Amino acid sequence: MKNDVVEVSVKGVMPTANGCAVFLGDDSKNFVIYVDHSVGNAISMTMQGVKKDRPLTHDLIGNIFLGLGIALERVVINDVDNGTFFARIILTMTNELGRKIVEVDARPSDSLVLALQQKKPVFVARSVYDAVEDMTEILERVLKQQNEDEEDDADDEDKDDKTDKPF
Numbered sequence: 001m002k003n004d005v006v007e008v009s010v011k012g013v014m015p016t017a018n019g020c021a022v023f024l025g026d027d028s029k030n031f032v033i034y035v036d037h038s039v040g041n042a043i044s045m046t047m048q049g050v051k052k053d054r055p056l057t058h059d060l061i062g063n064i065f066l067g068l069g070i071a072l073e074r075v076v077i078n079d080v081d082n083g084t085f086f087a088r089i090i091l092t093m094t095n096e097l098g099r100k101i102v103e104v105d106a107r108p109s110d111s112l113v114l115a116l117q118q119k120k121p122v123f124v125a126r127s128v129y130d131a132v133e134d135m136t137e138i139l140e141r142v143l144k145q146q147n148e149d150e151e152d153d154a155d156d157e158d159k160d161d162k163t164d165k166p167f
Contacts, residue, residue, distance in 0.1 A: 005076060005123035010112060013044045014142050022112065023139045024077075024124070030139045031132035033077075033085050035109035043109070046116040058113040069093055073101075075111040077124045080131060087111040
């Protein structure tokens with residue numbers, strides 16, 4: 001499997017007019033998968049470790065896996081067709097009858113949330129990796145802009161702290 005796939009990680013999530021752009025990649029190349037707002041938010045919240053009052057759908061799925069003794073082994077983004085990506089979730093379950101491996105068709109966006117929650121690897125088929133456009137330059141610009149925005153926000157907070165207050 002090692003030569004057929006490339007391990008990637010989520011490098012960033014950026015809101016867009018129609019959803020979110022999720023940047024995936026490794027040290028050599030980054031690419032984008034577009035997802036709807038709700039899943040983009042779930043990916044961001046998972047990456048930031050945001051605690052939720054009640055379980056969201058992906059939390060529920062993870063809890064079901066836990067309750068049934070199912071382990072998510074890995075996610076493989078295995079195909080792309082006209083900008084639509086496809087993924088497989090590899091699950092295992094061990095019981096008194098032995099070990100069972102199940103491969104489930106899934107949206108890459110949902111697969112990413114589950115992999116991030118359970119700290120499991122995400123792979124991309126070599127054919128997909130080779131076919132997608134390298135978006136590293138755009139990712140670097142987005143991250144630079146986000147850092148500048150955060151610095152501006154921090155500067156604004158410092159100014160607010162230093163203003164004369166009546167108390």
